[in-house]
Amino acid sequence: MLRELVSIAFLCCPVPAMAADPAEERAKLEGAWTAISAERNGEEAAELVGHRLEFAGRRFHITAQGRILYVGSYAAEPEPQPAQIDFQHEEGEAAGEMWQGIYRLEDNTLTICDNAVDTSKPRPTEFRTAPGSGYVLIVFRRVDFAQKPMLPRGISG
Numbered sequence: 001m002l003r004e005l006v007s008i009a010f011l012c013c014p015v016p017a018m019a020a021d022p023a024e025e026r027a028k029l030e031g032a033w034t035a036i037s038a039e040r041n042g043e044e045a046a047e048l049v050g051h052r053l054e055f056a057g058r059r060f061h062i063t064a065q066g067r068i069l070y071v072g073s074y075a076a077e078p079e080p081q082p083a084q085i086d087f088q089h090e091e092g093e094a095a096g097e098m099w100q101g102i103y104r105l106e107d108n109t110l111t112i113c114d115n116a117v118d119t120s121k122p123r124p125t126e127f128r129t130a131p132g133s134g135y136v137l138i139v140f141r142r143v144d145f146a147q148k149p150m151l152p153r154g155i156s157g
Helices: 002-012 022-029
Strands: 031-040 052-056 059-064 067-077 083-092 098-106 109-114 136-142
Touching: 022 067, 083 109
Parallel strands: none
Antiparallel strands: 031 052, 031 136, 052 059, 059 067, 067 083, 083 098, 098 109, 109 136
């Protein structure tokens, strides 16, 4: 009888799911990604297509045509929905700034929407931009599963 009551209790009472592990999420993001589409403030941002985003450990960098644009650390929080990502810039055009964003990882596609256009804006809550939103939405495709990211010299993961 006690066994049946315990079984019923387990069936009736939801068991909280284990929290997503940020280290496991970093491992999923690890590697190189190329921007395949982009929009900023509700308009196409073709100049961002081709930018390369690389994650190594807790570090990231973004390059365009072989030139380093942004370098810093990042934090990914997979638990909230949508999942959150923050980019803390240490070098480059945005040194000292933090972009707050959301992301979605599906197979070899990474979608990021953040407040890079206007860091005074709050973190986006959906994957869209609009005129004056201060948001950028970029869809990335994984470059190569086997390829290890290459951080600029002097920067370690």
